[in-house]
Amino acid sequence: MSTALPPPHRGPVMSDVAARAGVSHQTVSRVLNGHPHVSATTRTRVLAAIAELGYRRNLSARVLATGRSNVIGVVAQNTTLYGPSSMVQAIGEAALGADLSLTVGHVAGYDATAASRRIVERLVQQGAAGLVFIAPVDAAAEAMRLVPDGVPIVTVDGLPEWQVANVSVDQYTGGMMATRHLLAAGHRTVWHVAGPEQWHGSRAREDGWRAALAEVGAMAPPMARAGWSAASGYQVGRMLARIPDCTAIFAANDHVALGIMRALAEQGRRIPDDVSIIGFDDVPEAGYFHPALTTIRQEFGDVGRQALRLLLDQLATGVKSAESALVEPVLVPRDTVGTPVPVAILEGNKT
């Protein structure tokens, strides 16, 4: 049970305003909702009464009466990560333009499934007009089933088989771009340190990586896996640094790349002379890593706008769609990718 809450606070209500302005409560409502057929004098009188009383209308009552609300819910988790938090921010900015309010339910704590369930439950109960699921992992999706039919859904980084409107960054292409870029620099093959298995993006990037290797007939080296953190990148990097063949690495994201770079440096392998590396995300500080990190940028702003568009479409037409949008990533070349030096020359230079 919840901690017993104290007696409620109730402010002035519509009829108080009405009394003060000498009109009926309905007229107040009309003024508030911008209905036509209210005389200018009445309107100003009502507005004045509202101001004097400090009246604010009760959203709950409004939602109860109309059955609609103009708030859309966002279900998000891992919001301390750069990707998800940027996404939320972007959706928020897009919503601002559509006169929609955003309620963000942050999935916190250990049990993601239970937590997201609770959040969806609450969002629905609050009468959210639509829901955006930031669902880069399956756990988030499970809660989608709790959403009643009438409420439109858009997922971000969801899976096509969910049959729900979705917008994703084209991680597959991103993976290809990264790999091709490394290949184009002259590397025989590219090693990949993937992100957590459960993340859809990880899988798509891996697929892109494999596809790009296959294009040129390169053999895929064994794939390593990291979390999204620098720490996990460092762990993997310590192994990679001891593999002489490993001259080109495509990292799960920028922070993982950072960890790997550190491990490489500790092992005395120079970047990009000995090893080239490319990240993913383009976090704001990536350009200031040492050396500046070449990476694949995700345009989260676009993602947010598209997600909102998809949601508004459904809201307007009233039918659930399964339309999906892809946002293309872009390569940001910086200083961590170089042409591999043939071993012979390297040897010659050494002494």
Added chain:
Amino acid sequence: MSTALPPPHRGPVMSDVAARAGVSHQTVSRVLNGHPHVSATTRTRVLAAIAELGYRRNLSARVLATGRSNVIGVVAQNTTLYGPSSMVQAIGEAALGADLSLTVGHVAGYDATAASRRIVERLVQQGAAGLVFIAPVDAAAEAMRLVPDGVPIVTVDGLPEWQVANVSVDQYTGGMMATRHLLAAGHRTVWHVAGPEQWHGSRAREDGWRAALAEVGAMAPPMARAGWSAASGYQVGRMLARIPDCTAIFAANDHVALGIMRALAEQGRRIPDDVSIIGFDDVPEAGYFHPALTTIRQEFGDVGRQALRLLLDQLATGVKSAESALVEPVLVPRDTVGTPVPVAILEGNKT
């Protein structure tokens, strides 16, 4: 105006459940609210009916009827920054334990004041039981005035003069710790690159820095200012790198430190041999910078818990308090602080 929304969606209501279970709607309510004096058989019958119908209770109606809600609002901005986003996360986790739901209003877009006003407005209208303002800048606070008297408030990183319950990281002490640490390593004085002027934390850290210098009678060098980004740190760093006297730098935060480090490196100044530097925040990847960054960690988890405690206290007692809590930062020594090499020795080594 909002885009015209389609007809509402209405699910089964309490009386539907009641009819199905063969009881009155009030009994259903009792079951839902865990009231005593409901027989076991009735309870199971009601529960069954609820499950069969897929009934979910309408939060708006509930809030309307009771005048209270168990959701607390969080007003946040700059949520892509590490600090604020960690804060939100921490509060969310703390709320989970108190059976409270969180609604986060993300202040997005250019006009922070207008945006936060809208958010507060909505949160209040939704009947939030209490509000947490993440208010590291004054803009956020301005909207606090819109909150009606009955609704308790807690600020995070707010100012004492606001007369509101507040929890902050002790930035002043943090600034002192950083400066002392550098001083203890043997530096004559410490340069400071401060964060944006409007942020309260920036000012407190600056004060701490000055105080620590004063303690040992060191002269305060001119203070530089950066944003919170690596890019801005880099800009400032390019100047600092050309100042031979500058051997110890206390940076606004870790990302600024990163930017400075890069500028230093480009200028050929070695860290920590030539210049020592210390950051603030301890972002997860700070230990993987090159070299690993010595920094001051802020315990955001503690902040979140304290904020919630303060809020719950007010909720329970029903009186607004102005109690405030301070969370102590902790020094995380790593590899960017060293003992300055006397110029003579330096010269001797050079050739």
Added chain:
DNA sequence: GACAGCCATGTTTGCGTTCACATTCTGGCC
């Protein structure tokens, strides 16, 4: 000058829940 038609406003009802009170039923005790 009568009537249509529109404008400005008021009245009533219902949204789904909880609360306060009323009612019925059960069992125990003298």
Added chain:
DNA sequence: GGCCAGAATGTGAACGCAAACATGGCTGTC
């Protein structure tokens, strides 16, 4: 066996708002 406490349930109203419908007054037109 009568009575009473209290458990189990029901009834009606209220929460604050918006929608639907109702009303009265004004303009304009033939």
